[in-house]
Amino acid sequence: MTDRPAPPAIDAAAVRQEMGRERALRLLRQMLLVRRFEERAGQAYEAKKIAGFLHLYIGQEAVATGWLDHLTPGRDFAVTSYRCHAQALLLGLPARELMAELFGKVSGNVRGKGGSMHFFSKEKGLLGGHGIVGGQIPVGTGGAFTAKYLGTGGVSLSFFGDGATPQGTFHESLNMANLWKLPAIYIIENNQYGMGTACHRSNAVQDLAQLKAPGYGMPSFTFDGLDLYASWKTAQQAIAVARAGQPVLVEAKTYRYRGHSVSDAGLYRTKEEVDRYKALDPIERVRADLLACGWLDQAASDAMEDEVMQEVRDAVAFSEESPEPPMSELTRHVYAEV
Ligand SMILES: Cc1ncc(C[n+]2csc(CCOP(=O)(O)OP(=O)(O)O)c2C)c(N)n1
Ligand SMILES: [Mg+2]
16 A cells, blocks of 8 residues: 655646636546547457557546647657557547557558557657657657757657656666756656556655656656646646756656556555545546536536547547558568658
8 A cells, every 4th residue: 555645735726727718628628538548448458459558547647638738749749658548649649540559450550560559650749659668768868859959949758657767768868868958858657556566665765756856956846646737837837947958857646547557457556545546536626626617517528528439439430440451561661761
């Protein structure tokens, strides 16, 4: 049983006001799309429509949603782990193309060759989902180097888990980023577990950003990853620092409701612990807040649900109907075609 150290409190009403109604509703819709897309993907996996691994982001939606809202696709970069469905959807890749990739179809995001862990989009600045723990951190650092070298004004967001911070790639990247003053943002999504190992059993300190950033002379930010307003506000502040040429280390105190991947018996934590965090559901919290402040009513909330479900159903139908990759695909896109 683990307890999440308390992140700093924020003034939710003030952040909501700054965000404005239209944006708040859009972000709620985006979080819902991520949740429903993954719930449906989980069902398709159970039905053996999806092969390989499937790592769901359910519970963590407020983190990527709050951060990616501040990016300009085409100028900024984002990179993440194998838990990459949310980032791809939030950067604007169509649900159809992503679901079809999970189904291994030729109409998928990387033509059925990557599956769940390897979404990618040059146009959107998504430098990939990555299966090697911590492997994406140097890639994100490279994105920041590119932005600085080309003088684009862009920033590069590297998302990774608590289990990646003991890796060498993390330490080498942070050292280089601050030495070269790269516009890099490193976001630890501390969901408290790396597979079945609790964070306190793999990390010597628990406030991961606050205590690891000083080792590289970097500023740090910590926020409640189950709170969209905290996520969005921290992102706004941290990205401004990075755009000005000072890399930062950030920790989201979050939680995953599902197993590490869909095949996880969950023997390392209790049902009571999971239920305690489910009571803090980031989507339901925002929805309740928007209903309470009058920016949303029940009919509009129901309509939003219906619309999102329709988008997900359409993505599944498209995936079912799409063809398998033909044999001729086998050797295409393996090397760059120049
Ligand atoms: C270098 C490496 N070591 C081990 C693994 C096996 N592995 C896959 S996910 C994972 C746990 C990572 O946990 P964390 O970084 O906290 O991310 P989370 O899954 O919680 O999002 C491990 C050990 C791997 N993929 N790569
Ligand atoms: Mg983790």
